Amino acid sequence: MRATLGPLPLDPATLRLLHAWVTHPRSAFWQMQGATYDDVAVEYVGIAASPTHDAWLGRVDGEPIFLAETYDPAADPHLRDLPELEPGDLGMHVLVAPPTGPPRPGLTRAVLAAVMAHCLADPAVRRVVVEPDVRNTAIAALNAEAGFVVARHVALPGKTAALSFCTREAHGASRLSRLETTR
Template sequence: MSTVGPITLEPLDVDERGVRLHAWVTHPRSAFWMMQDATPAEVVADYRLVAEHPHHDAWLGRVDGEPAFLAETYDPVLAPEVGLAGLPELRPGDLGMHVLVAPPDPGTDPRPGFTRAVFAAVMAHCFRDPAVRRVVVEPDVRNERIATLNREAGFVVVRVVDLPGKQAALSFCTRADWEAAR
């Protein structure tokens, strides 16, 4: 059973959280985020662009009130920087999603169920809007950990697509598939 407390999501305040965000996205465990060599200023600049974008949002996730993860949601058709615009599989009601669980603090023990609880909270956040029919993800095909979480949540890989810097497993999760997986 999970030992994870309350999970919340709030809009990311880039100016307040830039240093922490830099530490998260450049951590070795975050290699698939493709920001390993980014400076703090570059991370802040990238997330300011997300904050200013009308169809791409960044969310700070808290567990037990403490910052613990980053999530992004985006319209896959209207957020061309992600690289999915124009794909024939996209439909009205699709919402793109990214999630990055913060690396654990040094010397702390892993919390059983932590990542799965965070992932479930992000999916619930995505489906909170009744207009969302499917959640779309495009993880690097080499990212086996996220592939497992995606499968467990009900995602189905449709095909591999070439995106900037990666081959991605274009995957969709319908509301019904997510409910069935829960």
């Protein structure tokens, strides 16, 4: 299973795909359940125009399967005043498309491994920052497998978040990183 990331095309077909993904009931933690196609288009056109936030379309074996976003947490109005932030931090969000077809064991791990490799490819990145909803126990377990450590819970719009950090060293020693090297 090979997962890759590339720039997010802002064409109608990709935006329709994103709309289906972010509004699906399994994507509740993405907080876009009631979004229209136009809402999604505005959101991702805005991200494309931002100097501190990027969106990436992820493919597994050539098929679009996931969305990743990277951002500067020091530029995020909800995070920038957190004392835990440090120079070299890169924020990350990941959304795996709702399943269509038979289960694909290892898919989510392959996706997160590719996203972490993408984030850490920049030598200026010292840590990856995530802030998932504390109720999202599935991503909490996967984040721990990747080397993330929860610093604390913080109140963010629409959620209580588990502010978490993953250093290069912690990811290199993680179970997920070991899976990356065995492919």
